[in-house]
Amino acid sequence: MNGRTIQDSTPAREQSADAVGPTEWTHRDDVGVGPWEGPWPTDDRYDPELLEHGDRRNVVDAYRYWRREAIVADMDARRHPFHVAIENFQHDHNIGTVVRTANAFAAKAVHIVGKKRWNRRGAMVTDRYQHLHHHAEVSGLVEFATEHGLAVVAVDNTPGAQPIETVRLPRECVLLFGQEGPGLSEDAQRAASFVVSIAQFGTTRSINAGVAAGIVMHAWVRQHADLSASW
Template sequence: MRDPNPITRAAMASDEPVFRQVGVGPWQEEHPEQPLPTDPRYDPELLEQGDRRNVLDRYRYWKVDAIRDDLDRRGRHDFEVAVENWTHDFNIGSMVRTANAFAARRVHIVGPHKWNRKGSLMTELYQHVVHDPDIATMTATLREEAAGQGESTPRMIAIDNVPGAVPMETYRFPRRCLLMFGAEGPGLSEKALELADDVVYISQFGSVRSINAGAAAAVAMHSWICQHAEVAGP
């Protein structure tokens, strides 16, 4: 057997890593002098076993429905996200997780109903996720919804590095919009690019043609946040 690399050997001999513990333990261990809460938002099983989920501290021990309802009450942002699912891309889960982190109004999964949830880490439970069979149907539905609610149709923005696209760094995102993302490799479909009102690309300075699709989605959503969200102080 080959000897391990010196760096690996030194790493294994170190006292690292020491990770912080995420979440909280059972309620009675965390709050030994307090009775169990009776608020209906709390999940009895989580109170008993602890809550190690990837949620904000204010949602510790809360039921999934209670968290989703509270996000709605606080107000989600005015952008939506559409992800084409023609290749069962592993990045879709990451995009849904990012959409939840930035409080997108909705996420549209376009194409086959089954999608790769691995990277979402269950965040789809707190997010409004809808399914559309294709881009044309999604677009028609958005127009009908907007007309029925007396709103303008969200501007459809394709994120892809194709000829004619404009740089994201100088683009002004509309407050009400739909960000469209394609699959790793081929990018967005021709129909998505055809129906888009604007096509935006992320400027890059290395040798690769494109960055990871999940990373591109995070950059685009955060660009919207930088322009429109009210950010609290530290």
């Protein structure tokens, strides 16, 4: 089956800080910008409410006062052709961090494999600007990847894995991460075109899944992204 897009019908302004962590809707006076000064812009990308009351959201300055839908549409024209997937069979608490990092690197989409529910606290509301898909099993992610011509690149420090420091990543791919602790499931390892690992030099057996995701996404950026287009 194809991955289902995850939708949250609760209006952003109605969500509590406890539900999603520090948010763009806390209206802190020391964050963002205040009400628009001077004549209002006529561009329909701008949100009248934000123009009137100020924009305290966690967005870059280029998107200040823009409607959320306008930001997503603009991002859709700029997203990179890599996807990120993370297994969530044990309610992995790193998913919010992965989503936030995927947003920072303009990933095409983030895929949650396993349990649909995840802790959004670490995402810092970036999930409102990032396309999210859910797959109950790894097979659903594989079907999505096949349909869209994406190579599945698994990340784990297992025997035979290729060093991320030297391997050439496919431009159009899914970067697949396992859970904190158990790592990739057997199904995920079998589904991968190949596996990459991150060089480690200390005593720990593995590094945090959220950190690993950031390292590998940045490796993709160094190889394929147009750095002149960054903020």
